[in-house]
Amino acid sequence: MTLNETYEKEVRIPVSIVNVPDNVVLISPSTDTMKVVVRDKGLVLLGYEYRDILRPLRINFKSYVRGTESASITSAELQRFIYQQLSASTKIVSIKPDKSEFFFNYGLCKRVPVRWRGHVVPEQLYFISHVDYQPDSVDVYAAEEKLDSIDVVYTETLNYDNFRDTLSITCGLQKIRGAKCVPDRIKMAFYTDVLTEANMSVPVTGVNFPDGKVLRTFPSKVTVHFVTGISRLKKLRPSDFTVVADYEEIMRHPSDKCAVHLKGIPHDVSRAKIDVGSVDYLIEEE
Structure with a gap:
């Protein structure tokens, strides 16, 4: 990289939701990451990479809540926050995602069973005789209308084959937009038997x-x-x-x-x- 030439570079900036009241459950992760493409001279871009210039964006929960159980920060607002940290010569080319969105509620949840999803096939002449989940149910936090539509939570897509002994794994749960599972990871055991x-x-x-x-x-x-x-x-x-x-x-x-x-x-x-x-x-x- 030539110091006096102009380049584009992607930088990552964490976004955190702060000042969340004790009675609020954040359904979205409290910290996300924005991918920001900036344009400037090589010397300035190297400063962003090797000096602690870009700090996490701290979004005040109370500033964006308007009575609903979701809130979003527009691309224009995010650019305004980010420009406050950039050199005057730096231009923002793009931001991904183009807005920051978070969901929350006031503790409304229900317990639903967990089921596995994917491809889990033992060796020939063997079959899965029993599946053990730990835990076998999780608490799902979401808005009431969303909770009404959720009766089961699936694992992330699994892909295992050609095993004959008990298969023990730890896996994540499938992401559900606008909902949060607690816990979000479970342990599973696939027991086999000979046909x-x-x-x-x-x-x-x-x-x-x-x-x-x-x-x-x-x-x-x-x-x-x-x-x-x-x-x-x-x-x-x-x-x-x-x-x-x-x-x-x-x-x-x-x-x-x-x-x-x-x-x-x-x-x-x-x-x-x-x-x-x-x-x-x-x-x-x-």
Whole structure:
């Protein structure tokens, strides 16, 4: 850089909100950074870079609050504050962002659950059996209308794959304009299990049968085929599944056989199906 030539240079100036009352919750960060492109001689620009000339802008909270739960400082106002620190020969070319905006409220919040978002896929033959959140809910501060629209907070987009052991991470939460999450970072653990194919004999249960009528099926049980994790399989019981024959369906479609349907499937079980679609039956009087 030649000292007597004119150049443009980007400088960064922190912007802080000060004199915030104790009963106010700042939803936006209390400190932001403006990217300011200035034009001047090389000698002046070097002074901005290596001397402590540019101080943080301190925005007085009470000067910009007009009764609403947001406030903004225009580009013209920001330029006026910045020019007070610049050499008389320096010109501002651009400011990003072109205005400083902040949100606040007086403690209104609600607690909402956290859910993960993104791509988290373990190695082949493994699956995610359980996700643990610490904490599993966060407090969201925002204006009442904004709070009404928020029922869940998602993590930042995750991207992990090809793991087989428990994946433990710390991640941030997705930014919501006009809202603040406390805390804004959480710990998560993705627990894995090995996939296995299995089957189980499950009794056929009659549903919607009138009092005094009893269903007898032949066979009395059908085989349910499914995929689950090895550790989950050890805890499964036939009673965790529900296979039914519906009296009303039998009356609508009289036949020697009645249709059976798999209605109840426990969590962490996939690709569940029964080996037959119908069975022989009798309807007896009690």
